[in-house]
Amino acid sequence: MLLTLAWRSLCNRAVSVGLTLLALTLSVMLLVSVEHVRREARDSFGRTVSGVDLIVGARTSPLNLLLYAIFRIGAASNDVSWESVQALQQQRQVAWLIPLALGDSYEGYRVVGTTAAFFEHFHYGSAEPLVFASGTGFESPFSAVLGAEVARQLGHDIGDTFELSHGVANTSFVSHEDAHFVVSGILAPTGTPVDQGVHVTLQGMEAIHLGWANGVPLPGRAVDYSDAALLQLQPDSVTAVLLGLSSRSAVFGVQRSINDYKAEALTAILPGVALAELWTLLGAGERLLGAVTLLVMLATLLGMATMLLASMRERAREIALYRAIGARPWFILALIELEAVLITLGASVLGVLGVWAGLAWGQTLLQERFGLFLSSWPVSVNSLVLLAVVLASAVLLALIPAVAAYRQGMAGRLKPAG
Amino acid sequence: MAINIRNLRYRYPGAGDFALKLDHLDVEAGSSVFLQGASGSGKSTLLGLLSGLLEPEAGTITVLGQELSALSGRERDQFRARHIGLVFQQFNLVPFLTVEANILLAAHFAGKQPGAVRSVPALLDRLQLPASLLARRADALSVGQQQRVAIARAVVNTPELLIADEPTSALDADARDGFMDLLFDLQRECRMTLLFVSHERNLARRFTRVIDMRELNGQLPAGGVHVADSGVA
Numbered sequence: 001m002l003l004t005l006a007w008r009s010l011c012n013r014a015v016s017v018g019l020t021l022l023a024l025t026l027s028v029m030l031l032v033s034v035e036h037v038r039r040e041a042r043d044s045f046g047r048t049v050s051g052v053d054l055i056v057g058a059r060t061s062p063l064n065l066l067l068y069a070i071f072r073i074g075a076a077s078n079d080v081s082w083e084s085v086q087a088l089q090q091q092r093q094v095a096w097l098i099p100l101a102l103g104d105s106y107e108g109y110r111v112v113g114t115t116a117a118f119f120e121h122f123h124y125g126s127a128e129p130l131v132f133a134s135g136t137g138f139e140s141p142f143s144a145v146l147g148a149e150v151a152r153q154l155g156h157d158i159g160d161t162f163e164l165s166h167g168v169a170n171t172s173f174v175s176h177e178d179a180h181f182v183v184s185g186i187l188a189p190t191g192t193p194v195d196q197g198v199h200v201t202l203q204g205m206e207a208i209h210l211g212w213a214n215g216v217p218l219p220g221r222a223v224d225y226s227d228a229a230l231l232q233l234q235p236d237s238v239t240a241v242l243l244g245l246s247s248r249s250a251v252f253g254v255q256r257s258i259n260d261y262k263a264e265a266l267t268a269i270l271p272g273v274a275l276a277e278l279w280t281l282l283g284a285g286e287r288l289l290g291a292v293t294l295l296v297m298l299a300t301l302l303g304m305a306t307m308l309l310a311s312m313r314e315r316a317r318e319i320a321l322y323r324a325i326g327a328r329p330w331f332i333l334a335l336i337e338l339e340a341v342l343i344t345l346g347a348s349v350l351g352v353l354g355v356w357a358g359l360a361w362g363q364t365l366l367q368e369r370f371g372l373f374l375s376s377w378p379v380s381v382n383s384l385v386l387l388a389v390v391l392a393s394a395v396l397l398a399l400i401p402a403v404a405a406y407r408q409g410m411a412g413r414l415k416p417a418g
Numbered sequence: 419m420a421i422n423i424r425n426l427r428y429r430y431p432g433a434g435d436f437a438l439k440l441d442h443l444d445v446e447a448g449s450s451v452f453l454q455g456a457s458g459s460g461k462s463t464l465l466g467l468l469s470g471l472l473e474p475e476a477g478t479i480t481v482l483g484q485e486l487s488a489l490s491g492r493e494r495d496q497f498r499a500r501h502i503g504l505v506f507q508q509f510n511l512v513p514f515l516t517v518e519a520n521i522l523l524a525a526h527f528a529g530k531q532p533g534a535v536r537s538v539p540a541l542l543d544r545l546q547l548p549a550s551l552l553a554r555r556a557d558a559l560s561v562g563q564q565q566r567v568a569i570a571r572a573v574v575n576t577p578e579l580l581i582a583d584e585p586t587s588a589l590d591a592d593a594r595d596g597f598m599d600l601l602f603d604l605q606r607e608c609r610m611t612l613l614f615v616s617h618e619r620n621l622a623r624r625f626t627r628v629i630d631m632r633e634l635n636g637q638l639p640a641g642g643v644h645v646a647d648s649g650v651a
Contacts, residue, residue, distance in 0.1 A: 001526045004519070005512075012514035317509040323471060324506070325571070326499020326527035328492060 002331070006338040013311060020307045021347055027293075027300040028351025028390065029358075034293045035386055036355065036378040038286050044374075045279060048192045049271045051123035052098075053251050054243040056080060056088065056258055059265035063281070066274040069100060069240035072110045072193050076102065079237035084264045088241060091257075093250040096121045098242040101205050101235060106164055109150045111198045113205030113238070119145065119185075121244055124192045134158055135185030141203040141233075144181040147196050148189035153364070156183050164200075164208055206233045243268075297390060301397050304343060308336060308401035312408065319408050329409040333402045340398030341391065348387050352379060419483070420579055420611035421445035421468065426477035428463055437463045439636040440477070443629075447482075447578070450605060450612040452622045455631025461615050464631075465583055468613070469502050470494030482578050499528040503572030503610075507584040510568030511556035517542075518552040521571045528575045541570045545600055562593040566600065573604060580610045586618065598624065 010017045049070050057065040058078030067073045089097050098121055101113030112118075119130050119137045135158040137145060146156055156162070161180045181200055189195055245251055251270065258268035312319075319332055359376040366374055423443040429436050438460040445451055455461050466472040467479055470486050471494075479486045482501055486494060498504075511520045518538055525535040532538075539549050545566040556564065565585055572580060582601065586594040602624065605612045614625065622628045 001523065005515070005523070008514050008519075318512060321509060321512060322527075323495075324469065324498075324504045325524045326495050328495050331527075 002334060002338060006335055006342055009335070010339055010342060016307055016311070017343065020304050021343055021350070023300050023303055024343060024347035025350040025354065027297045028347050028387070029354045031293050031297055031386055031390070032351055032378050032383050033355045033358070034289055035383045036359075036380070037374065038290070039380060039382060040374045041282070042279065044191060045275055047125045047190075049123075049275075050125060050127050051121065051244065052242045052271050053245045053248060054255055054258070054268045055271055055274070056241040056243060056266055056268045057239065059267050062267065062269040062274045063278055065240065065267055065269055066271065066278060068102065069242070070193065070271065072102065072112075072196065076239045078265075079239055080241060080266060081237045081264055082235055084261065084266065085238060085241055087261075087263070088243065088258070091254065093245050093247065093254050094243055095246040096244040098122060099202060099235075099238040100240045100242065101202055101237075102239040104164055104205065104208075106150075106162060106198045107154055109147070109154075109196055109198050110193075111164060111200060111205070113200055113202045113235070115202060118199065119187075122194070122242065124190050124194065128190075130190065130194065131188040132185045133188040135183070137185055138201050139184045140182070141201050141207060142181050143184035143201060143204070145185040145187060145199040146183055147187055147194050147198070149195035150198055151183075151186040156186075158183055158186065202235050202238070203233045206235045298393070301344075301390070301393050304340060304394065305397040305400045308340060308398060309404060312401055312404050315405070316408060319405055323409050327409070329406050332409040333406040336402035336405045337395060337398050340394050340402075344391050344394040348390065352383075352387075419444060420447040420449070420481070421613070422478075422480040424478050426467065426479060427475045428467060428472060429475055430463075436475075438467065440464065440634055441636065443634060445611060445613065445627075447611050448609055449627055450602070450625045451614065452625035452628045453613060453615045453631055453634075454617060454619060454622065454628060455615070455635075456617060459631040460635040461631050462583070464634075465504075465581055465613075465615065468579075468581065469498050469504060471498070495527075496529065499524070500530075500575055501577050501579060503575070503577040503580040505565070505568045505572050505580070505582040505585045507587045508561070508564075510571065511559075511564055513555070513557035515556055516553050517556055517559070517567050520556050520567065521574050524571050524574050530575060535574045536576060538570070538574070541574060542567075544604070545570055546596075561588050562590075562597070565589060565593075565597055569597075569601060569604065573608060573610070576608060578610060579613065580605065581613045581615075583615045584617070585614075586616065586621070594621075 055065055055069050057069055057076060058080055060077060064074065065076075068076050085097070085099055088094055096117055098114060098118045100118075102110060104111035104113075116137050119132075123129055132145075133148065133151075135145075137143075144162070146154075150156070160183045162183075163180055181204060187194065243254070245254060255268040255270065258266050322332055322335075323329070355378045356376055359374055359378060363374060363376055421443060422445075423440055425442075426438060426440040427436055428438040440460075453461065453464075463472065467474055467486075468481060470481075470489070473487065481497075484497060484501075486497070489497060511517075512523065515523065521538050521541070522532050522535075525532060528535075539552065542549060542551065547563060547566055547570075551559065551563065551567070556567065559567065565588070568585070580601075585601075586597055589597055598621065601612070601614075604610070612625075614621075616622075
């Protein structure tokens with residue numbers, strides 16, 4: 001009966017209740033999505049790279065190197081010469097080495113020039129290896145291995161061919177028309193930037209730049225695209241190098257020797273340290289965002305309490321009537337509280353569904369634009385705890401109108417004064 | 419004896435003067451009493467005290483043999499729900515509930531299942547209201563219909579005492595006569611005690627007893643023994 005009464009009473013004040021519900025729903029959406037993005041971002045940050053001991057690039061800040069080598073955000077200001085890569089390869093402690101040549105794009109996805117070592121040694125998450133959903137690694141200089149998302153979005157399958165354009169914009173005016181790549185493999189989804197990558201061989205990548213200078217084709221220059229000729233190709237430089245060491249204890253020694261490398265100005269970073277540094281940087285913003293979100297939520301809940309309190313005036317007769325036909329004062333307090341709880345629960349459900357729908361709709365956009373990999377279901381233990389806190393705050397703040405109603409009921413007037 | 423009041427004193431919180439000084443009132447069970455008085459004469463206060471919504475500062479109120487001050491707040495609410503039916507001048511019904519829900523709400527507060535009270539459709543029929551009203555929202559009814567539904571709501575728990583506070587003030591002459599007829603019919607049928615408060619003197623002739631509120635409230639010297647305020651905090 002209490003529930004029916006609360007529900008009918010809310011429906012009866014559809015406009016003011018609806019507005020309150022809307023405001024609260026938006027606050028819940030804000031709260032849930034901030035919490036979700038925070039958690040997912042932290043997770044996906046930690047998941048992006050595993051098993052790599054050092055990341056090497058041209059002299060730059062560790063964060064910048066991490067961002068372009070691993071997250072494929074931004075561009076390198078300088079390259080690492082192939083001579084330096086070879087010198088690294090010679091180092092005794094280096095067990096394996098993955099060169100990464102970035103800078104080209106295909107349909108808006110980053111093209112990554114690399115070697116077979118990438119599929120063998122690159123790990124993500126908790127030391128999970130890359131797995132082929134179909135096909136295999138590189139078979140020829142013009143082989144390409146697509147990340148799961150690229151294959152899905154572009155509908156490519158094994159054996160499909162495509163051309164590459166120069167630069168990272170998704171509409172490039174200059175296409176490498178002669179060089180056709182063949183899809184040899186498609187990777188299983190990883191939830192990391194690897195899903196967004198078009199992986200090609202270093203030779204293939206070098207080949208499409210043959211006969212080009214300063215980013216435009218040289219007129220009248222014919223290029224020999226036979227496999228035999230291509231296999232002889234060596235890149236002049238790569239963008240970054242991922243290193244695996246034979247012994248982890250060697251990591252600081254190797255890092256120092258790379259940082260002190262005389263022939264070229266290089267930077268070597270530990271992925272874990274750089275990730276932590278990046279997270280600290282984002283953490284401050286994250287905490288600020290969290291605080292703002294909580295304040296917005298508090299303001300909205302106060303708004304609800306105000307709405308309920310304001311309605312007490314018009315409901316004075318209603319309350320007097322309940323008392324006259326035998327309602328206890330507690331019944332009236334419970335009625336107002338229940339109304340607040342119903343609004344809050346409704347807003348929580350709507351808010352979560354709203355975030356879910358928004359994520360399902362905006363997921364691709366977030367991945368493409370910001371490299372954020374968010375699962376679309378935003379409910380976690382943390383967000384449930386937050387919503388429980390919201391509900392508890394709603395109950396607490398609704399005590400203001402509820403106690404006013406209780407006192408009104410206790411006043412014992414059969415009719416409101418006047 | 420339906421109502422028995424002795425040396426009653428009531429003062430609203432913070433107020434200096436007594437809103438009600440009532441030394442003596444007995445109302446026989448089954449009688450119909452017309453309580454007449456202008457606004458401010460203490461009528462509403464008396465009704466609040468009789469229904470157990472207010473607690474007297476001094477004196478005793480015994481309703482249907484039960485002394486109200488012996489009951490806890492919870493018990494008084496329950497007593498009111500079960501034994502006293504109230505009909506007001508207006509706003510007798512929760513506007514956003516259906517007619518049926520309004521009547522059953524009273525049963526709910528009395529702690530009774532819908533099956534344990536008078537049949538709602540029969541009650542509506544008895545009050546010459548069409549059964550189609552049951553599912554209508556209370557605020558969709560005419561004032562006359564609302565007042566009749568208010569009677570149905572008041573008697574659904576078969577109370578022994580029916581208190582009507584200016585129930586006809588909002589009605590036109592025709593509707594008022596019909597309302598009074600039904601009220602008296604039901605009162606006789608259910609052997610209820612009827613306490614009817616109104617300032618409309620011309621209604622008084624139908625009642626077995628007429629009491630002037632001013633006289634009762636110690637504002638007129640006639641009738642009742644005036645008791646000094648001494649002995650009252």
